[in-house]
Amino acid sequence: MIVTKQKPMAEILKYLKGHEGVFLVGCGACAEASCTGGEEDCRKMTEALRKEGLNILGYAVVEETCHMLLSQRVLREHWREVEGSEALLVLACGAGVQAIASFSQKPVYPALNTSFLGTVLRAGNFTEFCSMCGECLLGKTAGVCPVTQCPKGMLNGPCGGVDKGMCEILPGRACAWVQIYERAKEWGKLESLKILLAPKDYSVRTRPEILVIEPRRQ
Amino acid sequence: MKSLSGALGSGEFVITTEITPPKGTDTAGIKEKARLLKGKVHAANVTDNQRAVMRLSSLAGSILILQEGLEPVFQLTCRDRNRIAIQSDLLGAWALGIRNILALTGDHVRSGDHQEAKPVFDLDAAQLVKVISTLNEGSDMKGNALSGKTNFFLGAAVNPGAEPQEVQLLSFQKKLSAGAKFFQSQVVFEPSRLKIFVEEAKKHNAFVIGGIMLLKSSKMARFVNEKIPGVLVPPAIIEEMDKANDPVRQGVEIAARLVRELKGIAHGVHIMTMEKEELLPEILSKAGV
Numbered sequence: 001m002i003v004t005k006q007k008p009m010a011e012i013l014k015y016l017k018g019h020e021g022v023f024l025v026g027c028g029a030c031a032e033a034s035c036t037g038g039e040e041d042c043r044k045m046t047e048a049l050r051k052e053g054l055n056i057l058g059y060a061v062v063e064e065t066c067h068m069l070l071s072q073r074v075l076r077e078h079w080r081e082v083e084g085s086e087a088l089l090v091l092a093c094g095a096g097v098q099a100i101a102s103f104s105q106k107p108v109y110p111a112l113n114t115s116f117l118g119t120v121l122r123a124g125n126f127t128e129f130c131s132m133c134g135e136c137l138l139g140k141t142a143g144v145c146p147v148t149q150c151p152k153g154m155l156n157g158p159c160g161g162v163d164k165g166m167c168e169i170l171p172g173r174a175c176a177w178v179q180i181y182e183r184a185k186e187w188g189k190l191e192s193l194k195i196l197l198a199p200k201d202y203s204v205r206t207r208p209e210i211l212v213i214e215p216r217r218q
Numbered sequence: 219m220k221s222l223s224g225a226l227g228s229g230e231f232v233i234t235t236e237i238t239p240p241k242g243t244d245t246a247g248i249k250e251k252a253r254l255l256k257g258k259v260h261a262a263n264v265t266d267n268q269r270a271v272m273r274l275s276s277l278a279g280s281i282l283i284l285q286e287g288l289e290p291v292f293q294l295t296c297r298d299r300n301r302i303a304i305q306s307d308l309l310g311a312w313a314l315g316i317r318n319i320l321a322l323t324g325d326h327v328r329s330g331d332h333q334e335a336k337p338v339f340d341l342d343a344a345q346l347v348k349v350i351s352t353l354n355e356g357s358d359m360k361g362n363a364l365s366g367k368t369n370f371f372l373g374a375a376v377n378p379g380a381e382p383q384e385v386q387l388l389s390f391q392k393k394l395s396a397g398a399k400f401f402q403s404q405v406v407f408e409p410s411r412l413k414i415f416v417e418e419a420k421k422h423n424a425f426v427i428g429g430i431m432l433l434k435s436s437k438m439a440r441f442v443n444e445k446i447p448g449v450l451v452p453p454a455i456i457e458e459m460d461k462a463n464d465p466v467r468q469g470v471e472i473a474a475r476l477v478r479e480l481k482g483i484a485h486g487v488h489i490m491t492m493e494k495e496e497l498l499p500e501i502l503s504k505a506g507v
Contacts (some may be wrong), residue, residue: 156345198345199359
């Protein structure tokens with residue numbers, strides 16, 4: 001899931017300043033799980049903004065804001081509040097904000113920063129395992145991603161900064177290559193680590209990506 | 219004095235040291251250091267924005283010391299350039315007369331004075347070694363022919379103190395297979411830690427130069443233990459520094475001792491004089507080299 005963090009209130013207030021009437025849009029998928037854009041978060045944001053003297057006309061939580069048709073449908077259902085507002089504040093990831101901005105006739109502002117693709121270790125505890133590079137190397141690195149787990153993205157073993165198995169940049173975190181080595185040892189795959197991995201092919205990941213497929217019929 | 223590759227090739231015990239380019243355009247200091255070191259060392263490394271602190275470029279610094287008659291080892295990191303810029307700088311360096319390269323991944327931008335910078339790391343050090351081998355063979359990394367190839371004496375780094383050592387060996391072996399001909403090690407206070415790397419290098423006819431740091435105070439020794447990953451100043455050495463009336467003199471004694479010990483293990487020493495270049499001849503004469 002996409003992990004988001006709330007922006008500082010000062011930044012949000014700066015966006016909304018001068019807009020008479022604001023409508024909030026939350027996201028019931030990832031932002032809900034990040035505790036940044038669910039029902040409760042929208043309610044808290046409404047309270048906080050009202051305390052600052054803003055006129056909040058209400059909020060709606062879309063099941064998935066990044067699903068443009070869903071977002072359009074929900075905002076149509078709330079057309080009265082949307083009509084009456086001068087701006088929308090979206091409590092969702094960047095994909096959600098842009099889905100709404102693409103059809104909104106009112107200015108749209110983000111309430112969150114989009115942080116990373118998170119693996120959920122347990123409720124409220126997320127970690128970044130994958131950075132969506134478009135060319136998965138996990139089959140060559142014992143299921144630990146050095147592109148993501150190593151701050152330098154080292155593909156061929158650790159740098160000289162590994163200290164007693166720990167990363168010099170990330171306090172308290174094990175070196176990605178120590179993790180890879182230990183896992184490969186456990187799996188009896190140490191030999192496979194000796195192959196020099198070629199530089200990554202960034203042409204497979206030219207932004208912005210587009211994918212069009214024939215959806216499965218239900 | 220022989221060139222670095224010439225000296226290593228003929229079995230001489232080599233001496234290298236390190237020069238940090240200025241933060242700014244005043245080149246008087248770097249030129250003066252070059253003149254002071256000329257004839258006393260086989261080559262001097264010119265650091266590439268070391269610890270990710272922005273300074274005059276290592277390419278320009280290498281040219282400056284070359285103009286003063288001191289052979290440079292051009293340090294090149296992957297932190298700030300993509301593969302196009304790296305190859306381009308390498309061609310430029312060769313064309314301008316630089317012959318030795320130390321291929322490094324580079325310290326992370328988080329260590330430095332521009333922590334908001336985008337870390338590039340398009341290549342890692344082992345891949346960079348491979349790229350330089352390819353340029354030496356006459357083509358770029360995509361296989362396009364070069365009009366005029368390079369013939370760099372190709373070096374890389376190793377940290378013999380980094381634990382676990384078997385994982386460090388993985389990077390080392392990849393750099394060897396990719397064509398590294400010499401290694402300069404991170405500072406080592408227990409020279410025996412280098413042995414396994416020297417043995418591996420010999421299988422590939424490559425050389426290992428051991429890193430030595432001149433300690434100037436016990437405070438500095440403690441700082442090294444706290445701040446430099448994978449480097450350990452043993453308690454006995456810290457005690458020696460603590461007891462010394464003149465810590466710098468004691469530092470010279472310790473450095474000379476380490477040079478002597480490394481002489482039996484490695485193919486040379488890389489001495490970091492910590493802005494005390496003038497003490498280098500004394501370290502060497504006390505060590506008997």
